[in-house]
Amino acid sequence: MKLLILDRDGVINQDSDAYIKSLDEWIPIPGSIEAIAQLSKAGWTVAVATNQSGIARGYYDLATLDAMHAQLRRLVAEQGGEVGLIVYCPHGPDEGCACRKPKPGMLTAIATHYNVNLAGVWFVGDSKGDLEAALAVDAQPILVKTGKGEKTLSKGIPEKTLIFDDLAAIARELIHK
Numbered sequence: 001m002k003l004l005i006l007d008r009d010g011v012i013n014q015d016s017d018a019y020i021k022s023l024d025e026w027i028p029i030p031g032s033i034e035a036i037a038q039l040s041k042a043g044w045t046v047a048v049a050t051n052q053s054g055i056a057r058g059y060y061d062l063a064t065l066d067a068m069h070a071q072l073r074r075l076v077a078e079q080g081g082e083v084g085l086i087v088y089c090p091h092g093p094d095e096g097c098a099c100r101k102p103k104p105g106m107l108t109a110i111a112t113h114y115n116v117n118l119a120g121v122w123f124v125g126d127s128k129g130d131l132e133a134a135l136a137v138d139a140q141p142i143l144v145k146t147g148k149g150e151k152t153l154s155k156g157i158p159e160k161t162l163i164f165d166d167l168a169a170i171a172r173e174l175i176h177k
């Protein structure tokens, strides 16, 4: 199966150092909704793996998080596409969970859900932890320059990382490859 896994904040929607705490703050990056819809219509399964420590920090609740993801699904459906499994880590950095990136727990959960091997599967992120999570399960790390991507790039990234301007550029590459 053609599986693409996306980080959320900084890849699908704008990110903020103050966290994305409400539906109003959840603003799609230009071209990202269309990219997901086009990929979906081209036969790709698009899943999401997102750290959401704002839950543990008390900045927003699960109902708000679910509303953001319902909005994502609605916007993509309006373009004729669909979003696959969305997995999130609600834990804080000090809880020692297995799902918070750079740990690969969310990626392995997605692989188990779809019964696929993650080797070479593209995982698109804007932070170093995203790239490290990909490498931990032999997936292909992909960095976008949106969100924290430019900052991540400036600090140095794993050698095998592929770099794209944004999710729209990734869709163009994968659909027309």
Ligand SMILES: O=P(O)(O)OC[C@@H](O)[C@H]1O[C@@H](OP(=O)(O)O)[C@@H](O)[C@@H](O)[C@@H]1O
Pocket (backbone or CB within 6 Å): 007, 008, 009, 010, 015, 016, 017, 018, 019, 020, 049, 050, 051, 052, 053, 054, 093, 127
């Ligand atoms: O990029 P994804 O994984 O979708 O989500 C990132 C968010 O959960 C937040 O992650 C936080 O990191 P800490 O969780 O505080 O280390 C900060 O980087 C915030 O700016 C960011 O909004």
Ligand SMILES: [Mg+2]
Pocket (backbone or CB within 6 Å): 007, 008, 009, 010, 011, 015, 125, 126, 127, 147
């Ligand atoms: Mg991110």
Ligand SMILES: [Zn+2]
Pocket (backbone or CB within 6 Å): 088, 089, 090, 091, 097, 098, 099, 100
């Ligand atoms: Zn977790």
